[in-house]
Amino acid sequence: MIRSITQLKPAEEIERLLNGLDRVFIVGCGTCVTLTRTGGAPEVAAMKTQLSEAGKVVTGTTVVPVACDNLTGEILAGIDSQIRQADALLIMTCAYGVQTIARQIKKTVIPALNTLFIGKETGAGHFDEVCKQCGTCIIGETGGICPVTACHKGLVNGPCGGTNNGKCEIDPDKDCAWTAIYNRLKDLGRLDSMRKYQKPRNHLGEPSPGKFRLPAE
Amino acid sequence: MPSVFKKALDSGKFVVTCEAAPTKGTNLDTMKHHIELLKDKVDAMNVTDHQSSVMRYPSLGGAILVKEMGGEPILQMTCRDRNRLALQADLLFAASRGVHNVLCLTGDSVMLGDHKEAKPVFDLDSSQLVAAIRTMERGKDMAGNELDGGVRFCAGAIVTPEANPIEPQLIKFEKKLEAGAEFIQTQAVYDMDNFRKFMEYARQFPVKILAGVILLTSAPMARFMNKNVAGVTVPQSLIDEMASAPKGGALAKGIEIAGRMIRQIKEEKICDGVHIMAIGKEEKVVDIMAAAGL
Known part of the structure; x- marks a missing residue:
């Protein structure tokens, strides 16, 4: 939920x-x-x-x-x-x-x-932001973990130099998204997808403010 | 025409770079003093880009100043404060003013600096910025439009050899090289055994690597870096050595240590050169180089 x-x-x-x-x-x-x-x-x-x-x-x-x-x-x-x-x-x-x-x-x-933020309950009384609704989903190549959301800087090509011991430079309580993605892809034998260069993000997914209408039947 | 710095990298000599740190405000006297003191002693001077996310005189302005004073600037560009339009525009400006070396960085979090409530940008990352430079060199902007008058840069990036875990960093490092990075200036390295191991791996790539050397100014400063600067680990033995310095002699001890490390890197040919970061003590670079026998 x-x-x-x-x-x-x-x-x-x-x-x-x-x-x-x-x-x-x-x-x-x-x-x-x-x-x-x-x-x-x-x-x-x-x-x-x-x-x-x-x-x-x-x-x-x-x-x-x-x-x-x-x-x-x-x-x-x-x-x-x-x-x-x-x-x-x-x-x-x-x-x-x-x-x-x-x-x-x-x-x-x-x-x-x-x-x-819109959070996912990941444990009792514990909520994490896992999606920013950017409109151009790339988690098919990042082991199902969203770096746009889970990385403080939204980086799509790997970690910055500020990460250490699997934590983020802004808060030792926050996990480094790219350490998590690396571990997940390694487990899955899919590290190749982390090696793939990701082009600059498309910020035009749904120009703000978002609007959606069901097409007329 | 390759840049002066690019020629130095290609010459096979032991390359030395240092930093010129822009000041907060328009009084550039200190920066000019450092440039004057160092421009002929080093192969190039990096001009930092709102270092630690603290707002300062711009790196591009500082790089032009180095150029005007007869030095060889390396323009540091972070992705923190500018989107792809602004970054490309600044690259055009840099090229038009004779600034032809760029170090591409992601940039520290805005939260670590003095304008914590500012909007972070990070439209591009460091590898994408390197790739953008290569695209522009082919006469096109990132949207594929023709440039009227091109650019040429010696583009570099950074790596943190002491990061833990190291594997994700190395994947990013390889992406930076694939994007076209010609040189790498590393985060500070203090553990030579670890750095040697990194270089054994890095040697397989055709890239010039300059080891980062941060001047230790006191034992508390070393402990502070261990606690607060990600990817920097000062071994206990060096902290003890700093602490053993006689009263008032800590800075001299730090200069001695930095000089010793640089000498070792050069004599053992561990990498292609060094990037000396004497944060706030730029005039001491001369003494560090003397201690290193450079």
């Missing part, structure tokens, strides 16, 4: 964003942010306490099941009176949820979280 990985914004930033907005309704989400403990029921309750102590009026709170689902608009419509009393919605979901709500409710939305 992939998850949207989020992090609570610094308290000062939330305070600044809510400046002049005294009545606040808080929205959490029952999916990714519940799992990562950044926007589930306990975090929403803690935020309510924090804002109340800071002198805000919390007109209500809710934890919607899946904030990024279009049904969220209908769920929020059901508690319209509490939302209408608020100057702003403080939304403790990922940016997909914030934008889904912003499109459906005519109200100022303030994100309480930063969305870091």
Whole structure:
């Protein structure tokens, strides 16, 4: 399962964003942010306490099941009176949820979280970014490990000189993608594919902003 | 016409290069002093490109300065800050101003420098930059369009002989050579046995290799590099030797060690030359060379 990985914004930033907005309704989400403990029921309750102590009026709170689902608009419509009393919605979901709500409710939305990456759960409580959705996938030649994502510099022809002991120069807690790719390809007897020169990447996979429409039947 | 540096590489002599480090700001007095002091003593001077991702006077400006002062510059180009348009444009500019040697590097992470929030580029990698230079020499840009007025470069790259594990580095090294690298300046080497082993492997390729020598300035500095500079390993014996220097004598000891290593590399013909990095102590290159008997 992939998850949207989020992090609570610094308290000062939330305070600044809510400046002049005294009545606040808080929205959490029952999916990714519940799992990562950044926007589930306990975090929403803690935020309510924090804002109340800071002198805000919390007109209500809710934890919607899946904030990024279009049904969220209908769920929020059901508690319209509490939302209408608020100057702003403080939304403790990922940016997909914030934008889904912003499109459906005519109200100022303030994100309480930063969305870091779309992560794969690789162990209990452990999430890794494994794909950047670049649109020009090369993992058929890199042992199924994406260097565009897993290498800090997105290098496609092998490691930089900053790697050591299988770790990345920016953080000894992060693995060097190219050490991992080397080990995988070696195991598979496919080191030849690492020796193959990769041309400069095509950054035109899907020009930003991405858009997709099902073709008409 | 091959560059002066290329001729030196091809001559079979023991080649010596060093660094001219651009300063932060437009006061180039220190850099000019180092260029003046060293330009006639070495075969070429590398001009670093925002070394350690710290914003400085540009390497291209520094390389032109070396050229104007009568030295032979090696333009260091990292892929960290420029996409393929900007890199090619700077190569055209370099060629038009008589800068004909380029060292192609990936570049340190932006996060390691003094503008940590900047957008990292890495549109190309070091092997692709070497390949781009070769493409431009054939009269075309990377998109296949004709160049009106061509370029010619002596292009090189780097390798880290003390990286662990070494195999992925060697695959990348071979890719750089296949892309067209004519010379290699290595990351600092201190373990001569290990470096000899690397050279036994590297000798099978027709490329000139200059061993990287970083001047040790104190025992704590050596320990700092071991901890913070990937691919650099100062053996304990050298750290102990640095620590044994009398008070105030650490720098002299570092110069002695660097000189001894260079002498050994030259006398035992381990590789084709040395690249001396006297980070922040560029005026000491003269003393290191004297200690090495160069």
